[in-house]
Every structure is written in C-alpha cells, then in structure tokens.
Amino acid sequence: MPQLLRINKLNFRIVFTLTVLLTVRFTAHAQNSYELNTGWKCAAIKDVKQDGYQLSGASFNSNSWMPATVPGTVLTTLLNNKKIPDPFYGMNNELIPDIYKTGAEYYTYWFVKEFNELPATAGNQVYLNLRGVNYSCDIYLNGHKLNKTLQKGMFLRFSYNITPFVAKNGHNKLAILVYPPDVLGNANGGQGGDGTIARNVGLQYTAGWDWIQPVRDRNTGIWDKVTIKKTSPVRITDTHVITKVPGVRRFDGFQQPATIKFEAEVNNPTAKIVRGVLNYEIAGAAVSKNVTLKPNATVTVTLNDYILKNPKLWWPNGYGPQNLYDVKVKFVINGKTVSDQQSLKVGVREIQSEWNEHTGSRQIAVNGQKIFIKGGNWIISDAMLRLSDLRYDAEVRFHHDMNLNLIRVWGGAMIERPEFYDACDRYGLLVFQDLWGSGDCNGRWIDPMKLDDQWTRRQYPNNHRLFLRSAEDQIKMIRNHASLAIWCGGNEITPPEDILVALKDTILPKLDNTRWFVDYSNSEEMSRNVWGGNGDGPYGIQPLSVFWEHQTYPFNSEIGSVGVGDYESLKRFIPAQNQIAPVYDEQTHKTKMDSVWAYHKYIGYDTSINKYGKAKNAEDFARKAQLVNYDQYRGLAEGFTAHMWDWYTGFIIWKTQNPWTAMRGQMYDYYLDPNACLYGLHNGSEPLHVMCNPVTGMVTLANNTFKPKRSMMLVVKTFDMDGKEKLLTQVFVDIVPSSTKKILSVKKAMDEMAAKEGGFLSLQLLNTDKSVISENLYWLPDSKGEFSGLQNMKADGLVSTTRFIKPGKIEVILNNKQQKMLSFFNRISLIDQDTKQRILPAFYTDNYISVLPGAEKKIIVEYPVTTGKNLTIEIDGWNSAAKTTIKIQN
Structure with a gap:
C-alpha cells in the first residue's frame, strides 16, 4: 500500500504540473459554449433501480452516488475514487476484473450531471454536444429521452438540440447510460487478444498488445468532451479551409500570393426562413456571402476564393517557422446579430507528394520543397484516455525536441483529438493519420490466438456503415489543421474493399481532397525495396552497422527498438522487490527477467549491456541501458539520414512513446521523464549534422535545411582512455541544401583506438566566429567490440x-x-x-x-x-x- 500511495501522489504531482505548464495561448471556447467537466456522479447499472426518465427528473437525488470523471472512462473514475489500485504500477492490473470475464453489465454505468441554463428566447437555440462516448449510450434530459435509437459509435460526434427541454427554472439534470463495446474481446495474450475487439469501430489495443496489458473496462465511458452551446437561429457546424501555395517557396523573404478556399456547413433548425451573411476574417481582411436558409435546412456554403498577399507560411519542424493565422468565422443576421461564430488557427501551406523513382518510394513536399521524413509512431497519449491539452503539448514538444518532423498515429487506436493537432500545428509535426484497423486483428496473417479465421477477420468491423459514418465525421473534425499531411487506410492492412473504395472514391475526394491517401501503412504505394515489395522493421536492438550498411524499406513506416528508462523511471512503477536486472545468456540467447519486468513488456538488450560490464543491479543496468539507448537511436537517425534521397525518403521509429508503463520503444516514459533515446535522436536528427559511419569511418555532413552552409570548419579529434587528445584534421567544408556530403575517413584512427581499449572520436562543425554549430562524440569499443575503457575511466574535472x-x-x-x-x-x-x-x-x-x-x-x-x-x-x-x-x- 505505501508503494501504491507513492505512485498515486506522483501521478497527482505530474497532473498538477501539467496543468500549469504551458506558456502558449490556447484558443478559448467562445462565450456561447462551455464544457460540462465537473460535478458528475455515477453508479453501476446493477445498483440503480430507476430509469433514465426518473434519473433526469427534478426529484431524483444523486448525492450518494460516486463522483465521476468526465471526460474519462469507468476505470478512471474507479481509480480516482480508490476503488481499484493503479493499473500502471507493478502487477496491479491483475487485481482488476476483466470485462470479458465479468460481462458487460459490470462496467455499464449511469452518469448524471446537473447544470444551470435558462431557456432560450427569441428563436435562440441550445445544443448538447458529445465528442466521444464509448461505445453506445442513451441520453436523458429533464425527464425527456434525447436519442430515438441507441446512440452508437465511439468515433462519432453527436449534437442534440435541447432547446425544447431546457428547464424553465434553469436547473437542468442530464442522465447518460453508457454501455461497453458491443464485442468485448477475449484478452488471451494475443495482439488485440483474440482479435474480436476489432468487430467494433473502436480501440483495438484495449484487449492487450505486445506493449500493453489489457485495459479492463475496454475504455468504456464518456471519454471526450461534453459541451453546451448557445446560438441564435443559425448554427455553424463544420468548416473547411484549404490553402493553396503554388510553386517552390522559401521559408523567408517576400512570398508570392497564396489562395484561401473556404466553405462551411450551416444549419437552420427553426420553422422560419432565415437570411444572413456568412463571413470569415483573416489577416485583417473579410470574405462574406449572403445566405438564405429554408426552415429546418442544413446547407454547405462556399465563399469566393481569397488571395492572401505575401503570406506567412507554415513549415515542418526544422525547415522554417510554424506561422498560424487567426481566422474568425461568423454567421450574422440583420447585419448586427451574430448568430454563431467559431475561431480557427490556420497554417498557410500546401502538402504535395510524388513518387521518387530513384529510391522507389513516395516523398513528401511542403510548399514545393521536399522534406526528408524523420518520424515517430504514436499510439495514444494515455491508455485510460486521460487526455488533456497540456499533456498533448508536452508530448508533442518532446517530438519537436527530438528534431522529428512527423508523427504517425497508429491504426489500433484512434483519430487523434483536435488538441493533439493543435500541438502539432504549433510545433511543426506533420501527421500521418491511420484509420481504424491493424494487420494483427484484421486478418493479414494466420494467428492461432485469434478466434476467427482470416476471411472472417478480413471483414471486420461488423458494421461497415458505422465505420464510414465515423470516418466522415472525424475527417471533418480535423481537416483544417496544417499539420495533417497523410491519411492511411490502416496499420499493415487495408480496410475491407467496400470501405476502401468508399474512402478513396467518395469520402476523401468530397471532404478532404488535398492530402495523400495511402491504402495501408506499409503499402507498395508508399515504398518498395530493391527486391520488390514492402514491409517494416527491423525491430529489436541492432548492431549500428545495420542502420548504415544494410538497406531496408525506402520509406520505412516502422523501425525501432529498446527504450528502458533510467532507475528513477523504473522506481515509479516497479516495486522494490522486483527491481532486479535482467540477465542475458549468450549461450542460449534467452533473457531471465523478473515477472514485473515481463508483465511490463521488457524487450531484451541482449549482449549490449554486458559490453559495458555485467550489470551489478537494476540501477546499474538502467544506467548502462542509457548508453545503448543513445547509441541505438543516434545510429538509426544517422544511418537513414546518410542515405537520404539515395536509399530513403523517410523513416518512422517504432515507437516514440508509450501510453502505459511499458519498457520498450519510448523516448520518454509514461510519466513524461525523458531517457537517453530522446537525446540520441535529438543529436542524430539535427537539421545540420556531422556524423561518422561506424563501419567505414567515413565522416559525413547532412544538411536538412533549405539553405546552403558555407565556410564551416570541421574539427576531428580523438581522445584515448588516458585523456590524451589528438587532432586528426581540421578543414573548411560546405554543403548544399537538402543533401549529404562525404568528407573523409577516420577508419585508421578508429582501428588504432580499438587495438587498445577503445576511445572517443570528437567531431565538431564551427562557424566563422568559431562557435560550435554541430557536435558529435562517439565512444568506440576495443577490438572485441566491448567498452572496456569506459569501465575504468579517469575522473573528469x-x-x-x-x-x-x-x-x-x-x-x-x-x-x-x-x-x-x-x-x-x-x-x-x-x-x-x-x-x-x-x-x-x-x-x-x-x-x-x-x-x-x-x-x-x-x-x-x-x-x-x-x-x-x-x-x-x-x-x-x-x-x-x-x-x-x-x-x-x-
């Protein structure tokens, strides 16, 4: 219990610090909209005798019910009320009943909320908006049922006009009965359990994966925002902003004009004709159109194109600034009454893609300039859907700090929230967005852990119409974001053919026709290696020579490895008695590990730790793991970058973050504590970088910017383990934009150090005022490939x-x-x-x-x-x- 208390206190501290982290200004809700995010109560359906009409009636008293977390899941509410232990700590997750064994009713809950809102007058309207409920629900307000049929769809936004049902005295009561996913999925240890979780249009990881244990309630709950919105007669629902930036642009200086295209869907729920003006403002200019709306009509209004002179463009991280324009959208009646309004942040940019015949892969361009993709795979911010603007900002900022320029959102999770995209807009991270589905659950391979055969799984989900409706809705939700660059049909497999055809031929051409759609994440439309075909990997720890000398897929959607945090990180979720270092047997090639490490999905470091000396304990193991982490991810980034535009157009690391306390594939832990993976990647991915091939000793420059770099001094030194410094060379160098350049080989010096007990190779680029603009220090092994010299280093000063x-x-x-x-x-x-x-x-x-x-x-x-x-x-x-x-x- 003291350990659990300590972790819960830590979680509280992290949440508290996150709430005060940001110095950036977020766009606030308009005054006509507010969120219902406090004061909720809940109870399990088995404990409630009343129906929704009674629960939402004025006479029902819910004071004795349990406080509920909304937005949130049932499991989050139970954790916050100390009804369950922290499932992220130790093996606590095993103490929580799994829904497959308990049945759906165990996690079926009523949620009630009282709020103050007076009835609308003079044709004004009041709406209840739900941005995400998993998986279905019935909704009652003040004794009235709002939904005629069961509201179903985790990835559907629902809006109810509650104008007729608002209480006359302004005291309103909302009651929502939330049901778990239709198919619960057997968490049998397979990827996505027995696969049947994919019969839903929902999250697949909740039945377990190789980086997470099962989420016991399958994320049942009112998991996304609930808002009340007030308007005059006309409401603006979805907007669509397209920016066209023709030609090849520079990130600085005067710009030729860009074109802004705009349309909006507007709704008149009244029985009268309404006439007004739809307009938007950008950069001090206004574009408008007169609109006549028939009674009970919803129409899409297209405004005239606007030519934006000398635009401030949006660029990916490392290539230029992330300029964003404030855009205000209004519907005005009688020239003075603002019926509804929205505020947007718009990045002026254009995404292009084309096939690179030389590499055999797709390449991405922004504003006419090709971008070498350096990306990370993202699952979800929190496995229990404890999502926040502030945590999103911190996580995306870490990706920015890694010098990455793309995040791929994996298909076994969800289309990410607007707040995630807001952060990607701010930090310049392009987004490769998968739709729902994975090769594991959806039938790409024979899998004895799956309940159904491949032909049956190939047709998941059960409800194709719900999938398509959800896709349409979520596309509308995020399509205005500058960072959104690529749509993808699914992870390692296409959706069923009828869904794929509808997406490609109808939905995307109509709703979002400016972005590249790839049918699945390792499709041959994306990448073909020199032997034909496409795939991903390798996974697991690799010799550095693999990254530099062995060609893999030319636009690799998944390649990755280890990610254990340091000892302070491990102590947050591993009980003291389980803090035991894994032991790798070089004869059997097997790892002996503690049960908690295994439960948290430890992936082996194999012989890599022993090269630094056998780990004395868990603390020593974690410390040495950071050397491996740094070397692995620096080497990965450098190996791909050294072959950019020759072998590769991009790489995406599997994976850069964990939404649970897993011990693999992460640059920072669940608690947002970075490990050496992050900084190795930060180094290896820097826009202007000097590096050395560990096999050939070739020193190479990489310039991932749009500017030539001239009059730089390259200084190459070695240091032996006695501290003796040796200058190998210093030479003036230059490099053209978006290129690599081989300078010289230091293989002889590397071999000389290896013949002793290893040493250090120092590479520095200096500018004309002798400041260091890129620096790289390699620690080199001895002739046996071990780091014997590091084990007996002299003290520093x-x-x-x-x-x-x-x-x-x-x-x-x-x-x-x-x-x-x-x-x-x-x-x-x-x-x-x-x-x-x-x-x-x-x-x-x-x-x-x-x-x-x-x-x-x-x-x-x-x-x-x-x-x-x-x-x-x-x-x-x-x-x-x-x-x-x-x-x-x-």
Whole structure:
C-alpha cells in the first residue's frame, strides 16, 4: 500500500504540473459554449433501480452516488475514487476484473450531471454536444429521452438540440447510460487478444498488445468532451479551409500570393426562413456571402476564393517557422446579430507528394520543397484516455525536441483529438493519420490466438456503415489543421474493399481532397525495396552497422527498438522487490527477467549491456541501458539520414512513446521523464549534422535545411582512455541544401583506438566566429567490440553552475578543466528538493552531455512556472566522482 500511495501522489504531482505548464495561448471556447467537466456522479447499472426518465427528473437525488470523471472512462473514475489500485504500477492490473470475464453489465454505468441554463428566447437555440462516448449510450434530459435509437459509435460526434427541454427554472439534470463495446474481446495474450475487439469501430489495443496489458473496462465511458452551446437561429457546424501555395517557396523573404478556399456547413433548425451573411476574417481582411436558409435546412456554403498577399507560411519542424493565422468565422443576421461564430488557427501551406523513382518510394513536399521524413509512431497519449491539452503539448514538444518532423498515429487506436493537432500545428509535426484497423486483428496473417479465421477477420468491423459514418465525421473534425499531411487506410492492412473504395472514391475526394491517401501503412504505394515489395522493421536492438550498411524499406513506416528508462523511471512503477536486472545468456540467447519486468513488456538488450560490464543491479543496468539507448537511436537517425534521397525518403521509429508503463520503444516514459533515446535522436536528427559511419569511418555532413552552409570548419579529434587528445584534421567544408556530403575517413584512427581499449572520436562543425554549430562524440569499443575503457575511466574535472533566467527557465553551465579527462555522459535532472523527485515534465535543450577538456556547454531547462522555489539541479556523470547537486538561486 505505501508503494501504491507513492505512485498515486506522483501521478497527482505530474497532473498538477501539467496543468500549469504551458506558456502558449490556447484558443478559448467562445462565450456561447462551455464544457460540462465537473460535478458528475455515477453508479453501476446493477445498483440503480430507476430509469433514465426518473434519473433526469427534478426529484431524483444523486448525492450518494460516486463522483465521476468526465471526460474519462469507468476505470478512471474507479481509480480516482480508490476503488481499484493503479493499473500502471507493478502487477496491479491483475487485481482488476476483466470485462470479458465479468460481462458487460459490470462496467455499464449511469452518469448524471446537473447544470444551470435558462431557456432560450427569441428563436435562440441550445445544443448538447458529445465528442466521444464509448461505445453506445442513451441520453436523458429533464425527464425527456434525447436519442430515438441507441446512440452508437465511439468515433462519432453527436449534437442534440435541447432547446425544447431546457428547464424553465434553469436547473437542468442530464442522465447518460453508457454501455461497453458491443464485442468485448477475449484478452488471451494475443495482439488485440483474440482479435474480436476489432468487430467494433473502436480501440483495438484495449484487449492487450505486445506493449500493453489489457485495459479492463475496454475504455468504456464518456471519454471526450461534453459541451453546451448557445446560438441564435443559425448554427455553424463544420468548416473547411484549404490553402493553396503554388510553386517552390522559401521559408523567408517576400512570398508570392497564396489562395484561401473556404466553405462551411450551416444549419437552420427553426420553422422560419432565415437570411444572413456568412463571413470569415483573416489577416485583417473579410470574405462574406449572403445566405438564405429554408426552415429546418442544413446547407454547405462556399465563399469566393481569397488571395492572401505575401503570406506567412507554415513549415515542418526544422525547415522554417510554424506561422498560424487567426481566422474568425461568423454567421450574422440583420447585419448586427451574430448568430454563431467559431475561431480557427490556420497554417498557410500546401502538402504535395510524388513518387521518387530513384529510391522507389513516395516523398513528401511542403510548399514545393521536399522534406526528408524523420518520424515517430504514436499510439495514444494515455491508455485510460486521460487526455488533456497540456499533456498533448508536452508530448508533442518532446517530438519537436527530438528534431522529428512527423508523427504517425497508429491504426489500433484512434483519430487523434483536435488538441493533439493543435500541438502539432504549433510545433511543426506533420501527421500521418491511420484509420481504424491493424494487420494483427484484421486478418493479414494466420494467428492461432485469434478466434476467427482470416476471411472472417478480413471483414471486420461488423458494421461497415458505422465505420464510414465515423470516418466522415472525424475527417471533418480535423481537416483544417496544417499539420495533417497523410491519411492511411490502416496499420499493415487495408480496410475491407467496400470501405476502401468508399474512402478513396467518395469520402476523401468530397471532404478532404488535398492530402495523400495511402491504402495501408506499409503499402507498395508508399515504398518498395530493391527486391520488390514492402514491409517494416527491423525491430529489436541492432548492431549500428545495420542502420548504415544494410538497406531496408525506402520509406520505412516502422523501425525501432529498446527504450528502458533510467532507475528513477523504473522506481515509479516497479516495486522494490522486483527491481532486479535482467540477465542475458549468450549461450542460449534467452533473457531471465523478473515477472514485473515481463508483465511490463521488457524487450531484451541482449549482449549490449554486458559490453559495458555485467550489470551489478537494476540501477546499474538502467544506467548502462542509457548508453545503448543513445547509441541505438543516434545510429538509426544517422544511418537513414546518410542515405537520404539515395536509399530513403523517410523513416518512422517504432515507437516514440508509450501510453502505459511499458519498457520498450519510448523516448520518454509514461510519466513524461525523458531517457537517453530522446537525446540520441535529438543529436542524430539535427537539421545540420556531422556524423561518422561506424563501419567505414567515413565522416559525413547532412544538411536538412533549405539553405546552403558555407565556410564551416570541421574539427576531428580523438581522445584515448588516458585523456590524451589528438587532432586528426581540421578543414573548411560546405554543403548544399537538402543533401549529404562525404568528407573523409577516420577508419585508421578508429582501428588504432580499438587495438587498445577503445576511445572517443570528437567531431565538431564551427562557424566563422568559431562557435560550435554541430557536435558529435562517439565512444568506440576495443577490438572485441566491448567498452572496456569506459569501465575504468579517469575522473573528469567538471565544474557546474546555474543561472536563473526567469520563473520556469534556468541555464546550466558545464565547464570541464583543461588538463582533465573529458566529462562523459552527464544526465541533468531538475529536482524538487522538498520531495526529492524530478520535476516532470521538464524540457532540456540537451541531455546526457559530454564535455571536452577545456570546453564549456550551456543547457537551458524549462519547467512549470508554479513549481516550488526549493529547486536543485542534479548532475550524474559517468566518470564523475559523485553526483553534483546545485541549488538554484532565484
């Protein structure tokens, strides 16, 4: 119990810090709309004798019911009321009843909410909007049932005109009965369990996967926002903004015009004809059209194109700024009454794609400039659907900090929320959005864990019409976002043929015809390797030579590996008695691991840890794992980048985040604590980068920008394990935009170091004022491929200080003394000295930092502005005598 209490306190602290993290301004709800997100009550259906008419009546008292979390799931409510243990900790998930065994009724719940709203007058309207209920529900308001038939569809927005049912005294009561998915799915250990979870149009991971245990309630609940909206007679429902940016553009300087295309769906629910003006404003200009709406009519109104002069363009991360225009949409009646309005953020950009014959793959361009795709696969922000604007911002910012430019949203989860896309718009992350389906559940392979044969699974889901209705609705919900770049039919398999044809031939051409649609995530329409066909991988830990020397799929949608966090991360979800390091047997090629590690899906590091010396304990294992993490993801990014436009047009890592406390494929843990994967990727993916092929010793430059880079000095040095420095060369170099360039080989020097006990290779690019603009430090093995030298390194001479910049931002300065050994692999952590815990999330401009003798490095740390004042910086270096703790002086 103390461990559970500690984790729950940690969760509370993380949620609290997230709520105060952002300094960016979010677009607020218009004054005519508000969210019903507090004061909900709930009860299991088996404990309720009344029906919906009674529960929503004025006389029913729900004070004795359990407080409910809305938006949220049943499981979230039970956890918040301490009815279940934290399923993310240890093996607590095994203590929670699974819906397949209990039956659906166990997780079928009533939710009630009282709210104040006076009746509308003078033709005004009031709407109840539900953005997501899993899986179906009945809705009652003030003794009236709103839905004539069962509301079904996890991925459908529903809107009810409640004008006739609003209470005269303004005191309203809402009652919603939420049913679990139609098919519960047997969580039998397979990918998606027995596969039948995919008979629904819903989440597939909830029946378990190789990176998550089953979600016991299958995410039943009112999981997305519930809002009340008030309008005058006419309501604006969905808008559609298209930006056309012809030609090849630069990210700076004067721009030729762009074209803005706009249409909106408007609704008149009244019995009278309504005349008015639909208009939108952008960059100080207004575009409008007179509209006449017949009674009870819904029409799509198209406005004249607007030519935007000298537009401020939107670019992907690393290629230019993410300019966003404020667009205000209004329907005005009688020249003065604003009937309804919406506020949008619009990025002016155009997405293009074409087939690259040389690589044999598709390539993406933005505003006429080809973009080398560096992406990460994303599942979902939280497996229990505890979604928030602020957590989305933190996670997407991490992807920005990795120097990635794309996130792929995997098909076993969902079309992501507008708040996720808002963050991607801000940080410049293109989005590759899968629709619902996966090869595992939907029949691509023979699978003995599945209940149905391939032919039956191939026709999942049961309700094709619901799938198509949901696709139409969700496309409308997110199509205005600049970041949305690619639609995909599904993960590793197409949807059934009738669904695929409808998407390609009807739905997307009508609703969103400006983006590339690929039929499935590793389709030959996306990529074909040199032997013909397409696929993904490799998965698991790889020798670095694989990334550099072995050609894989030219636009690889999934390639990835390990991701164990450090010891502070492991302690958050592994009980003390289970903090036991895995042991790899080099003879049997099998790993012996603790049961909790296995339960949390540990993926083996094989021989990689032992190359740094056999792990003494879990702490030592996790520390050495960070060296492997950094090397793996730096090597992956570098190997692909070195062959861009020759072998590859892009890569997407499997995967960059976990929505559960899994121990694989993550650059940061569930609690938003980054590990060395993130910073290895940050290094290897930087826009201007100097790197070295570990096989050939070839030093190469990569320029992933639109500008030529000239008059740079390349400085190449080695350091042996005694600290002796040797200058190999320094030479002026330049490179053209969007290219790689081989400079020279240092293979001889690498072999000389290997003949001893390894050493370090330092690569630096300097600009004309001698500032370092790209730096890379490789630690090299001995002739046996082991890092024997690292195990006996001399102590460094690191001296560290901090500088308070402003609340929420500090600078850490690392200086290494001239005659000392280089300071290797320093982890910087921001600590709350009162709790002795890391501040999460915190954002570091770099981490796991090495400092050459006589050199200085400066790191900026950003953190929540309301964090307590008793803060320290902790520095844990590989060859430091002890951890360094520095108090931050405000």
